[in-house]
Amino acid sequence: xxxxxxxxxxxxxxxxxxxxxxxxxxxxxxxxxxxxxxxxxxxxxxxxxxxxxxxxxxxxxxxxxxxxxxxxxxxxxxxxxxxxxx
Numbered sequence: 001x002x003x004x005x006x007x008x009x010x011x012x013x014x015x016x017x018x019x020x021x022x023x024x025x026x027x028x029x030x031x032x033x034x035x036x037x038x039x040x041x042x043x044x045x046x047x048x049x050x051x052x053x054x055x056x057x058x059x060x061x062x063x064x065x066x067x068x069x070x071x072x073x074x075x076x077x078x079x080x081x082x083x084x085x086x
Contacts (some may be wrong), residue, residue: 028076032069039065 043061048054 009079024076024080028073032066032070035069036062036065039063039068 039061040058042065043058044054047061049056049058
């Protein structure tokens with residue numbers, strides 16, 4: 001027979017996993033936006049503003065920011081796949 005405490009602990013474990021997954025999903029969205037913005041900001045307001053090379057560094061660093069965001073997304077998804085396998 002299971003006691004009420006053991007059933008309650010099982011429910012907490014399932015809720016913890018759901019909240020963990022929800023937290024990771026929201027982190028992915030925030031990360032994609034943040035890395036894209038940081039890349040744009042470095043290219044536009046830092047390099048192009050001081051070097052007068054508008055729009056070249058803006059385009060380059062925007063693409064690098066997008067690539068960094070997707071790189072983080074792929075690393076996170078592979079980490080989650082490894083956790084599911086074990």
